[in-house]
Amino acid sequence: MDEDDRPRRRSAEGDFGAASLLASESLDRFSLDELDARIALLESEIERIKAHRGKASAHMLAAEALFRSKKA
Numbered sequence: 001m002d003e004d005d006r007p008r009r010r011s012a013e014g015d016f017g018a019a020s021l022l023a024s025e026s027l028d029r030f031s032l033d034e035l036d037a038r039i040a041l042l043e044s045e046i047e048r049i050k051a052h053r054g055k056a057s058a059h060m061l062a063a064e065a066l067f068r069s070k071k072a
Contacts, residue, residue, distance in 0.1 A: 022042075
């Protein structure tokens with residue numbers, strides 16, 4: 001079984017992997033251009049996450065509608 005096929009473990013409360021590391025990283029060593037590039041990269045990642053969240057939400061709603069008990 002490939003690693004990608006295995007269920008992933010839930011992160012501890014407040015631990016979001018690389019995002020948690022980024023949030024605690026010092027920004028003092030970055031130039032203005034590097035900060036601008038980093039902002040652009042993070043903004044594109046936020047949009048990617050929002051798009052995935054929207055798809056996951058739609059999937060969840062479809063599953064709930066499919067398995068919702070029908071009242072007679």
